[in-house]
Amino acid sequence: MRTPNLFLIYVTDVERATRFYNDLFEIEPRMITPRYIPYEVAPGVLFALWSGRCDQVTEAPRTSEVGLMIPGGGVKVDALYDVWVAKGVTVYQEPHDDVFGRTFMITDPDGNLIRVSPTD
Incomplete structure (x- = not known):
């Protein structure tokens, strides 16, 4: 059975969001890229910050x-x-x-x- 294993949070400023989530959840990301910051929250399950399409993110409800x-x-x-x-x-x-x-x-x-x- 396939289950979701990637949960994206759209952000406009990935550096600001990374600082926020690092401090809030007291965790560190698996890696850092200019627009995508994944955190492994369980084996094989990622919670990630994504600003790759921030021109559209600000308009999304x-x-x-x-x-x-x-x-x-x-x-x-x-x-x-x-x-x-x-x-x-x-x-x-x-x-x-x-x-x-x-x-x-x-x-x-x-x-x-x-x-x-x-x-x-």
């Missing part, structure tokens, strides 16, 4: 989210929110309870949404 599910329930979600707010992130939605548990959302410098929630 933001219709997806990057998701980070963490173990430990609402207490851990709230704790990570505090850590990220201390880093100066832009908060899109403060912590609240939803049908799947405690959650919040921030944005990256390009307005891409990043949601934190408890592990399913």
